[in-house]
Amino acid sequence: MTRVVRVVLLTAIWILLWSDPSIANLLSGLVLAVVVVAWFDRRRQGNVIIRPIAAVKFAGYFLYQLIASTLVVARTVITPRDRINTAIVAVPLSGCSDALVTLIADAISLTPGTLTLEVRREPLTLYVHALDVRDINGLRHVVRTLEVLAVTAFGDDDALEGLVVDDTTVWRGR
Amino acid sequence: MIVAAALLLALASFCFMVRVVIGPSLADRIIALDGLVVTAVAAIVVNSIWRRTDLFLDVALVVAFIGFVGTTAGARFIERRGG
Amino acid sequence: MVDVLVGVLVIAGSMLILLAGIGVLRFADLYARMHAATKAPTVGIALVCIAGAIAIDGGTDKILLAAAIIFVTAPSAAHFVGRAAYRAEGIDIHLDGPDDLRELMEDDEDAASND
Structure with missing residues (x-):
C-alpha cells in the first residue's frame, strides 16, 4: 500500500516537471517510479498509514x-x-x-x-x-x-x- | 506593485550579501547564501509575473533544488573541517 | 481585482523575505540568524508562488512544485547547518538559557576516549 502511494506521488512529480500529461510521460514516469521505489524500499522501516x-x-x-x-x-x-x-x-x-x-x-x-x-x-x-x-x-x-x-x-x-x-x-x- | 516587490527583493538580497561578506563564520555565510537562493527564486517568479511568461519557471525549479544541495554540501564541509 | 490580489500577495511575500534579510543582518549570533533565515522566507516564497500560480498561464504546476521543494527542503537544510555548526570548533554560540545538548556531547566524547 505504502509503495503504491509512493509510486503515484513520484509519477505525479515527474508529470509536473514535464508539465505535459501525455501517455509517454505517464509511462516513463511510472517505470522510473517503480524502479526508484523498488531500489530504496530495502531500507524502509515502519509502515506509513494515512488517516x-x-x-x-x-x-x-x-x-x-x-x-x-x-x-x-x-x-x-x-x-x-x-x-x-x-x-x-x-x-x-x-x-x-x-x-x-x-x-x-x-x-x-x-x-x-x-x-x-x-x-x-x-x-x-x-x-x-x-x-x-x-x-x-x-x-x-x-x-x-x-x-x-x-x-x-x-x-x-x-x-x-x-x-x-x-x-x-x-x-x-x- | 510588481516593481515595488522587485525593489524589496533587491534590498533583501543586499542584506544577505552583506552577511555573506562580513561572516564571521562559514556557517553564517552558508545560511546567508541559502537566503540569497530563496530570494533568487522569488525574483524569478516576480519577473515571470511581470512579463507574463512561463519561460523562466524551469530555472526557478532548478535553482530551488541546487540551493538545497549546495547548503547541504556546505554543512558537510563544516562538519569535517570546522567553521 | 485579480491584479490587486496578485500584487498584495507578491508585496507581502517580498516583505517577509526582506524581513528575513534584515534579521540575518541584525541578529547577534548564528542560531538567531538561522531562525530569521529559515521561517520567514519559506512563507514569503509560498506567498510569491501562490501569486505566480494565479497570474501566470500554464505555469501553475511548476510554480507549485518549486514552492513545495523549498517548503520541504528549508527545514532540513537548517537542521544540517545547525547540527554541523554545533559540532564545529571556532563558532561562537551564545546561549542565555540552559544547554541540554552540551552534556550529551560531553558524554559522547567520554565514550570515544574510553575506547
Whole structure:
C-alpha cells in the first residue's frame, strides 16, 4: 500500500516537471517510479498509514503554527533585544518510525522560534534550539501537540500504542 | 506593485550579501547564501509575473533544488573541517 | 481585482523575505540568524508562488512544485547547518538559557576516549 502511494506521488512529480500529461510521460514516469521505489524500499522501516481526518487536523495545526511563527519572527526582527532569550532544550518523544521523527523535526523547525539541532534514539529525544525560551513548558507543549497529531495522523499501530504509554514521566527532569 | 516587490527583493538580497561578506563564520555565510537562493527564486517568479511568461519557471525549479544541495554540501564541509 | 490580489500577495511575500534579510543582518549570533533565515522566507516564497500560480498561464504546476521543494527542503537544510555548526570548533554560540545538548556531547566524547 505504502509503495503504491509512493509510486503515484513520484509519477505525479515527474508529470509536473514535464508539465505535459501525455501517455509517454505517464509511462516513463511510472517505470522510473517503480524502479526508484523498488531500489530504496530495502531500507524502509515502519509502515506509513494515512488517516485523512487526523491528517487534516495535523495540517491545520501546522499551518496555524507556521503563520504564528512567521509573525513572531518578523516581530522579533523589528524589535530584537528584548525578545531574544536563546537556549537548547531536550524534548523527549515517544517511540515512532524514522519517517515520523523526520516529519515532526521538520514541523518543529518551521514553528515559532524553534529549530531542531539533533535527534537521538534511546531514549528518542529531539534537541531543539529556541529563540525565546522563557516559556519552556509552552515549548514542550507545542512539540508534544505536534507529535500527538502527527502520530495519530500517520503512525502505525505500534506508534499509537507507544503514544498511550508515554507521558511526561519519561522526561528525566533536568 | 510588481516593481515595488522587485525593489524589496533587491534590498533583501543586499542584506544577505552583506552577511555573506562580513561572516564571521562559514556557517553564517552558508545560511546567508541559502537566503540569497530563496530570494533568487522569488525574483524569478516576480519577473515571470511581470512579463507574463512561463519561460523562466524551469530555472526557478532548478535553482530551488541546487540551493538545497549546495547548503547541504556546505554543512558537510563544516562538519569535517570546522567553521 | 485579480491584479490587486496578485500584487498584495507578491508585496507581502517580498516583505517577509526582506524581513528575513534584515534579521540575518541584525541578529547577534548564528542560531538567531538561522531562525530569521529559515521561517520567514519559506512563507514569503509560498506567498510569491501562490501569486505566480494565479497570474501566470500554464505555469501553475511548476510554480507549485518549486514552492513545495523549498517548503520541504528549508527545514532540513537548517537542521544540517545547525547540527554541523554545533559540532564545529571556532563558532561562537551564545546561549542565555540552559544547554541540554552540551552534556550529551560531553558524554559522547567520554565514550570515544574510553575506547
